[in-house]
Amino acid sequence: MAGTGGPEGDGIMRRCLRGMALLYLCVKGPRLYRVYRQNGRPMALRGRSQEQEEPGVSWESFYQPRALEKHTDSILAWVSVLWTISYYSSPLAICYMFRKGYLTMSRMVPLGQYGLTLLFLLAGVVCLRGLGRWSNFQYIQFIYILEKTKIENNSDNKRILSSYNFDFSSWPVDFRWDETSSKNVKGTGPLGGVSLLKPDPRPRGAADSVLHKIQKLPCQITSYAVAHSFGRRMLYPGSVYLLQKALMPMLLQGQARLVEEYNGKRAKLLACDGNEIDTIFVDRRHLGDDKGSKLVICCEGNAGFYEIGCISTPLEAGYSVLGWNHPGFAGSTGVPFPQNEANAMDVVIQYALYRLGFTLEDIIVYAWSIGGFTATWATMAYPDLSGIILDASFDDLVPLALKVMPESWRGLVTRTVRKYLNLNNAEQLCRYQGPVLLIRRTKDEIITTTHPDDISSNRGNDLLIALLQHRYPKIMADEGRMVVREWLAASTPELEASVLSQYGVEDDWCLSVLQSYQSENSSLFPWIVGEDMSSDERRQMALYLAQRHLKNFEAMHCSPLPTSFFQIPWKL
Incomplete structure (x- = not known):
């Protein structure tokens, strides 16, 4: 019996284990959206002859999932949307259930059982999706190079991985904010290259008494709740999941254009607050002209993404361009509060200096609308930047916030903006010594306070x-x-x-x-x-x-700016 098992049995066992490990990777792996192409062939196959390609496999620009993966993905996408809607409507739902007497132990236990059953069903759907991926050669190739890159994060593996567009949360980190902490660059921020926003000093005195703090507590709690609920989402609607879901086809198409037509290089940057920032870089230095040697860092608006945003203007003008998404936008994590925005901008500039090889004198910051906050912060923290261009931007957020809110909320709005959403562009810009260009839209309907x-x-x-x-x-x-x-x-x-x-x-x-x-x-x-x-x-x-x-x-x-x-x- 032992003789008949031997090496052949061991080989079968190893193949089974490898198959199970591969199936597990397909179950927990990210969603694959696209295989980029250059010169009519998939970028993932660069360096391979036509004979080396998998026979019978049709490589399309968009990833082609099999029927099982396609249907299970649709189910999970709908569940995600419904969960988001339920999350935002949960306060109203809880109030309704409380008034109807549904929040009792006798009624909550069956609901918990139904919820547990639903979780098991969703787990089954995830496993079926993994099985569908497991039978798809394109996904197997992708998951192989992804796992290989996680083990050996070198330039060759990253080059092949960049041929795929997939959930950015699984993309390995390319640059960390602390990689340059021991280096010293002229004009960098005060904390070893990391400049953080500082709260205004408050004088001590009777105003800081315990009684006064207690009196202000209800107002502070209200301001905090407003800023962290609908306030932040009104200010940065691009961070709302449902809007991103609706824009996903346009974002994928825009990203494909940047990669396939302009040879853009996507990268994940880790900011000092732990947020991961999604960036793309188009290098024009090889052209040998003055424009290509200049880097334009683009700061998008409150519903703008680098895939479809203001990055197109300097790109078409012939400059090297570095685009990035706000925290909480598309592939970037976190939420777009001012401190997080500043941290993100800081790591983007550090990446341009230390990894891409530009100097501060080569960098121009270009911003549209609310992106003026991070742009003016950058020029304040890095005063040797070459210049700043602000398109359709404003001096201060308070007047614009008061414009769209009821007059009776004036005190609450002013206090909330000043404490949690203080976009004080004029104050930051005045600390910069370099060249400034402001572009004013003569028919701007957003940053006018009257008509x-x-x-x-x-x-x-x-x-x-x-x-x-x-x-x-x-x-x-x-x-x-x-x-x-x-x-x-x-x-x-x-x-x-x-x-x-x-x-x-x-x-x-x-x-x-x-x-x-x-x-x-x-x-x-x-x-x-x-x-x-x-x-x-x-x-x-x-x-x-x-x-x-x-x-x-x-x-x-919102009209695109001509070159x-x-x-x-x-x-x-």
Whole structure:
């Protein structure tokens, strides 16, 4: 008997164990969405001849699941959606059940039994999905390279793994925030390259008495509840699971375009708060021109993703581009509170410096809408960045939050925003010494506080005024500020030209005055230029500076920015 078992029996046992291990990997493995293609062939097969490809296998751009995997995936997707809806509606459901008397022990026990039965059924569906994957050659190849990369995370394995688009939670980490803690880069943040937001110091005194703290406690609890429930989701709707689910086909298509057409390289970055940040990098340095040697880091809006966001503008303009998703958006984990946003931006810049090989002087930060917060934070924490471009951004969140909330909530809204959602773009931008370009949408319906046609209520105006007042306080005295406001209220190019003509702005004279001041004084802002000017000269200079820092784009808030408007910020 022992002789007949021998090596053949051992071989059968090993094959069975390998098959069971492979089935287990297919059960717990991530969902596979796509196999990227280049030059008509799957990127996963680069380096292999046509004869080496699996015979009878049709490689499509989208992963083709077998019937069993397809149907079980649909079931699990519907369960996920229903669970999300149940989660958000649970407070109302609990109130209803309480009023109907359903929250009793006699009624809760059967519900618990039904829930346990449902869990067993879902576990069975997951196992059936794994069985469907186990019979699919494409998935077997994918799970093999994924497990191999987890063991040996080298460039060759990562290159092959990047040929697949799958649930990003299973992607190995490419770069960690603490990889550079021992290095020192000019212009980095104060904590070894990690700059964190700091709360404003509060003076001690009677206001900090125990009684006062107790009196403020209900307000603080309410603000916390508002910020962490619907407040954060209203501010960043892109972090809502149901919206991401609806946008998934567009996100997959956009990502495929970046990888297949532009040879984009996806990477997972680990921030100091433990959040994983989803990024993509398009390298144009091999082209050998000035644009390709510049890196544009793109900061998306509150419902924007790098797959379909503002990244397309600098990409089409010919720059190297690094896009990233907010915490809680698509492949990034966490929630998009200001501190998490700052931590994410910090690790993105560190990745650009230490892994991609750019210098701070090569990097331009470009932001659209609410992305202005992380962009201005970056320039505050890394003052040697080459420049910043803010498109359709604002100075402060409070006026915009008050616009959409009831007047009776004014105190609650102001307190909640200041404590938990404080996007103070103007304050951060004024700490930056480098070139700045603001792009204002003349028909912006989002960041105006009155009517979209009232361009004078656009909060981009206040961002420009705050910047110029900080940098040129003498020029932006009363008459300078008033004339800039008048120019900003002009809703057409003809009206703008009329204002400039009225005050006789001479560009050559203004430029020569600024250059003369710069040659004789420190280049650090604020400048005291304009102290000995007449009122008319200050008006001329104020309008000249406003033109250099702000450009108008006749469009609504969400219109894509044409490449002709993407310009390097003005520098004296």
